[in-house]
Amino acid sequence: MKKKLGLAIISLTTLVLLAFHARAATEQVLSLKTTSGDQEGTLILPTSAAGAVPVALILSGFGDWDRDGNFPGGAIGSNHYKLLAEGMAQQGIASLRFEKRGVNPDPTKRTPPTSFDQYADDARAWLATLKGDSRFSKIVVIGHGEGVLVGSIAAQQVPVVGLVSIDGRGRNMYDTALADLDARPNSVARETEKGIVRSLKAGVTPTNVPTELTRLYGPNELAFMASWGKYDPVKELGKLKTQLLIIQGGQNPAVSIEDGQLLSSVNAGQNKFIPNMSLTLKDATQDQAGNKGPNFDRSAALSEPLVPYISSFVKSLP
Numbered sequence: 446m447k448k449k450l451g452l453a454i455i456s457l458t459t460l461v462l463l464a465f466h467a468r469a470a471t472e473q474v475l476s477l478k479t480t481s482g483d484q485e486g487t488l489i490l491p492t493s494a495a496g497a498v499p500v501a502l503i504l505s506g507f508g509d510w511d512r513d514g515n516f517p518g519g520a521i522g523s524n525h526y527k528l529l530a531e532g533m534a535q536q537g538i539a540s541l542r543f544e545k546r547g548v549n550p551d552p553t554k555r556t557p558p559t560s561f562d563q564y565a566d567d568a569r570a571w572l573a574t575l576k577g578d579s580r581f582s583k584i585v586v587i588g589h590g591e592g593v594l595v596g597s598i599a600a601q602q603v604p605v606v607g608l609v610s611i612d613g614r615g616r617n618m619y620d621t622a623l624a625d626l627d628a629r630p631n632s633v634a635r636e637t638e639k640g641i642v643r644s645l646k647a648g649v650t651p652t653n654v655p656t657e658l659t660r661l662y663g664p665n666e667l668a669f670m671a672s673w674g675k676y677d678p679v680k681e682l683g684k685l686k687t688q689l690l691i692i693q694g695g696q697n698p699a700v701s702i703e704d705g706q707l708l709s710s711v712n713a714g715q716n717k718f719i720p721n722m723s724l725t726l727k728d729a730t731q732d733q734a735g736n737k738g739p740n741f742d743r744s745a746a747l748s749e750p751l752v753p754y755i756s757s758f759v760k761s762l763p
Contacts, residue, residue, distance in 0.1 A: 469493065470534035477543065477570055481556040484567060486543030487512055490580070491534045497582035499759050500539040500575050502605075503530065504568055506590025506612070506724075507699075512542040514725065515743075517550060523725040524743045529587070532752035538759055539581065541571060559665065561673035564591075568599035576603055585759055588613060589726070590699065593708070597681040606762045607688040609755055611726065612700045615707025618674040619646040634658070645671055682711045689714030690758040692751070694722030696729035696737050715758060722748040 470489045477484040491498060503526055505512070514529075515522025530540040545564060547557040558564060568586075575584050585607040586596035593613030600608060614621055622642045629635050637655060641662050644651045650671065654662045682689070691714055693705035702718075709716050723729035726747050727740035 470531065470539075475541070475543075475574075477567065477574075479546070479563075479567060479570070481546060481558075481563075482554060484544055484546070485512075486541055486571065487530070488539065488541045489530045489534050490539045491537045494537045497580055498537055498539050499583050499585065499762075500541065500578075500581040501533060501585045501587045501609075501755075501759065502568065502571055502575060502596070503540055503542040504586065504588045504592030504596050505542070505545060506592055509548050511548050511550070512544050517548060517552070517555075521741055522743060523727060523739070523741050523745070525726040525747060526589075528747050529726065529752065529755075532747060533756055533759075536752065536756035536760075538756055540587075541575060543567075543571060557665075559669065561669060561676070562598075564595045565598040568595050569602050572599055572603040572605065583607075583759075583762060585609060585762065587611065587755065590614070594676060594678045594681060597678065597685060598676065600687065601681075601684050604685075605687055607690065607759065608682075608685060609690045609692065609758065610682075610705075610708055611692045611751075612694055612697050612724075613678065613691070613704065613708055614700055615678055615704040617677050618670065619643075622670075638662070641667075642670075645674060679707050679711060682708060688758075688762055690717070690755065691715070692717045692719065692754060694718075694724075694726070694748070695720040696723040697739075699724065717750070717754045719748050719750055722751065726751060 470491050473488040473490065475486045475488055477486065505526060509516050511517060513527040514525035526542050530542055533540050546567065547555055549555045572584065575581055584605045586600055586605050587609040588596035589611045590613065593610040596608055619642055623639060626635055626639050637658065641651045641654060645667065650667055689712060691705055691709050693702065695718065721728045724739040725741060727745050728748050729737040730740050731737050
């Protein structure tokens with residue numbers, strides 16, 4: 446572990462002072478050296494507070510979200526992680542968000558992770574850096590989606606005073622994947638995919654994946670899934686001796702109320718439900734037919750209770 450942290454040395458590459466919301470904070474761009482290249486992050490520091498301040502490590506959800514909450518290339522996005530960081534800065538809470546492996550504005554520098562454990566290794570290295578910084582009085586993790594599991598694993602090695610789960614999944618990857626497949630219309634392809642997932646869950650790597658499915662279930666993808674599926678989110682969260690805040694949105698089809706209940710069973714943490722919050726941490730949009738979906742309007746605000754819930758929780762921690 447020490448060797449991995451040694452490889453992940455944080456160096457300050459750029460200092461950028463930005464004013465937003467009446468100069469509520471400054472931004473600092475950091476770089477993390479990893480075995481697959483440099484990883485860039487943004488540290489936001491509130492300017493209003495005197496002395497050491499709380500800091501949160503923001504861990505993004507599943508998919509190619511960049512540190513701000515947009516997809517590479519800028520075609521789709523909502524800035525939800527950037528808005529979350531800015532909202533907390535207004536409450537006197539610093540934050541660090543970063544580009545996870547496989548996500549880089551420069552397509553020539555995108556190196557996908559070969560193992561789920563690499564996500565946790567990187568988060569652990571960022572946490573270790575925050576831990577040694579005298580500007581911070583306490584550290585919390587804010588995980589979104591798969592970021593909850595990543596944070597749970599990382600915080601076992603670098604303890605934090607609190608963990609916030611936003612739309613975290615309470616079931617392991619295999620059970621979640623099978624449930625997602627069951628929700629799709631019946632087809633030969635669906636049943637084939639279910640067979641692949643069941644084989645992995647049983648500890649057997651499939652060797653007869655149809656050509657048309659190798660993009661999703663090629664050797665690299667299967668290895669990554671196996672490294673992810675070995676973790677039970679509830680068990681990993683239960684290994685932490687820290688305070689929990691479980692937040693569930695009512696308009697994110699990727700998670701259910703059951704997921705929140707499973708995570709909440711770990712200890713008597715705080716639980717909050719935001720009925721209209723979507724995948725992008727904003728109130729869901731609605732089309733003319735009444736169907737609701739994620740809000741990709743970058744200018745739209747986050748769901749109103751989100752930042753108050755988190756900031757209140759962080760400030761209550763010792």
